[in-house]
Amino acid sequence: QLRLQESGPGLVKPSETLSLTCSVSGGSISGTNYYWDWVRQPPGKGPQFIGSVFHNGDNFYNPSLKGRVVISVDTSKNQFSLNLTSVTAADTAVYYCARHLRTCVNVICHKFFDPWGPGTHVTVSS
Amino acid sequence: DIVLTQSPATLSVSPGEGATLTCRASQTVDRQLAWYRQRPGQAPRLLIYDASVRATGVPARFSGSGSGTEFTLTIGSLQSEDSAIYYCHQYNNWPTFGQGTKVEIK
Helix, strand or coil: CCEEEEECCCEECCCCCEEEEEEEECCCCCCCCEEEEEEEECCCCCCEEEEEECCCCCEEECHHHCCCEEEEEECCCCEEEEEECCCCHHHCEEEEEEEEECCCCCCCCCCCCCCECCCEEEEECC | CCCEEEECCEEEECCCCCEEEEEEECCCCCCCEEEEEECCCCCCEEEEECCCEECCCCCCCEEEEEECCEEEEEECCCCHHHCEEEEEEECCCCCEECCCEEEEEC
16 A cells, blocks of 8 residues: 655744655555655645656646745655745645646646645744 | 635534535636545545546545536535545646535534
């Protein structure tokens, strides 16, 4: 059974970079037809899509995050990572990693997220 | 961005009763819509995708319908473990989620 687990600091200072890692077990990131995703959920709100990475490093990001996001993959460790720069209090949220099936080639298209990791809470505060 | 509006915000039902949750999209999403259940302190769990397809392991009392801009999630014979927040999610364009419907079991 595929399992995803987020890890990283629970507290980040304003203007600094938020860095999280998602470790995948029970299956391989390599050679599969899935995108690996980051989704966050601010307190009391619905989830918000951050971005996705494929095992070959292809990625795409939610335009609303305005160039602050980088998602990378390390197939040797079966992990993928999120870096979010210049954080503010508005970036305080539970951050989830997830997976979705790739159904398009050469164009960006999206699918439902399944499964999700349990999530990790990140607070942005000085 | 496509805005998803869920109603009602809160629903209180007795065990064994049914519930109908609605999700309206600000523009068509065809049938590219999923429903998730999120229990307190847990991650969302996929229930329905492509508007009406039950995910693996999801009980038959969960059903989804709709297309275009209006969708419903119907839960038959509610049980205590169904107390949660339910979110819709469209993936026809950049993914967006609704604000959720909280289902309370009396």
